[in-house]
Amino acid sequence: MIKIIYLILTILFISFFFEGCSILSEKKSDFLESGESTLFEKGKRDYLSSLNFNLDQTKTNLAINELNQFIKEHPDSSKVKEAYDLIQKLLKKIEQKNYYIANYYFIMHKYKAALIYFQDFINQFPKTSFKEKVLYKICVSQYQISRKEDFFKSYNEYIKNFPNSNNAKKLKILYKKLN
16 A cells, blocks of 8 residues: 555656656746847846956956847847946946056056057047046156157147146146147
8 A cells, every 4th residue: 555655656746847847948948039038138147247347357348248249139129228228337347447457557657558558548438437537647648758749739639628627737837848
């Protein structure tokens, strides 16, 4: 009698187990068939695992690529706006990291390297919130490495954009020294 009950319970357990597996596999395959959902979720997962700006940005770049691919492949999705918002936040991290790298060279008085990094930075991020600081440091770097003509060009651009800033007064002193 115990063997029969054990056999019946085993059969019920096995059938329930395999039935559960088929239910899970159906749900999983439905989810996997939705390329829109998986691509977005993958990009969002990498966004969430993206490290602070001062650390490795591999996940940040991966998330940007995945979210851009999602937008390209599913432009009518309801998740496109969220994907754009996530991309903007990720780009802000990269912008901040690039600024800090350039600024590191500036602080260390490596003006040639700082100049290269700041010029690349302003080309990559023309609407950056660091623009005033970057243009100022470009001018100072050019002054420090005696690039007189470049300094005058950069100075004029700086004064045109930020005529009333505190740094404008400092640059005017450098300008007078070169004239």
